[in-house]
Amino acid sequence: MTAGFGPHLTPDEFDAWLAAGLDSDRARHLEICLECQARADAERALDEQLAALQLLSPAPDFADRVMRHVAVPRPVTIPSMQPARRRFLATRRSVAFAASIAVLLVASMATSVIWTLGHQATLVSIGGWLLTQTGQAGWLAIQGVASNLIEQPWYGAFRSAFDSPGRIAAASALAAAAYLAGIYVLRRLLALPTQQVAHAGA
């Protein structure tokens, strides 16, 4: 059904009209369509009646009744040093105890610093001795590994491969070739795959 400009207003359009947001084309339809005007009047009257509905409130003690059944969590607080400080300073005895701990700490730190300053030569000699011992232990470990290697049954054959300069050169060339081949294979394995891209007109 149409009247003048386009079809009758839809419910959404009546909603928009009530909110003063109806577009101008549809507003022109409303101006000349008696059917839509009657419906618009009824919609506005209904809106006014709904807006005039009485405000309702619960009994004044409603919040108290609710709160009687609500478990409020304990407030979250940041732990304070105040109680500990109060405990330490509560009696003369606790003050003396705290002071003796503080004195003990300061005295031990001071003693450590003074001894270090007075025995620098001793500390240097201890450091040197530790360094020498560590070096000797390392050298012994290398010698042990070497002697173990020499005692192996295959060592003779391996050693004979390096008897002449020619053999050393051949072995070095073989090792270098194996190294380069390994590098090449790795590069091929790690290379990103390339895709053939079709181009227009190609």
Add this chain to the structure above:
Amino acid sequence: MAEGPEWARLTDQEVVLLARGGREAAYRELVRRYERPVFALLYRMVRDRELAEDLAQETFVKALNAIDSYRPEFKFSSWIFKIANNAAIDHLRRRELDTLSLDGSPHAETPEAMQATALQIGARQESPLDAVEAKELGGAIEAAIGRLRPEYRSCILLRHVEGRAYEEIAEILDLPLGTVKTYIHRARNELRVALAHLKE
């Protein structure tokens, strides 16, 4: 910290944060903000003041005791209205089940038991309290709203009494936006028809 008049400057989400931190005043502020709209919605849904207060109390107790499960990305109003509406719909469904059979309870096993539990049509007298409530909820528009289907009633009350947007109503009622619009359109049609005689 926030005391007295400063509450007015805080958003619902900020008040909820304070409540989670254990501030009882924050819980009371949430009740203060929503007791009227929640109660009004429930009263118009169930049309019984005492029952509406009980359901409103149940709504707030449930919401405030589960305040940790509230997700601040949603509106607090949507959350509390959703709980309230569910409470009302559950009650109306239970009442419908209780009063469905004219022949008595479906669980009655003997004719005597069926007669004892049968619905007594016309037996209900309007008490003075009923009369007060009828006056309070008086007017043709209230009566017409009371005759709407519960789901239409929720939609029309949330839209036109509480002024909620269609999208928020859809969120509260867990309905698609289109369904909410359809329900409101149908509810308005029914109300217009029901109130047509007033114009004549």
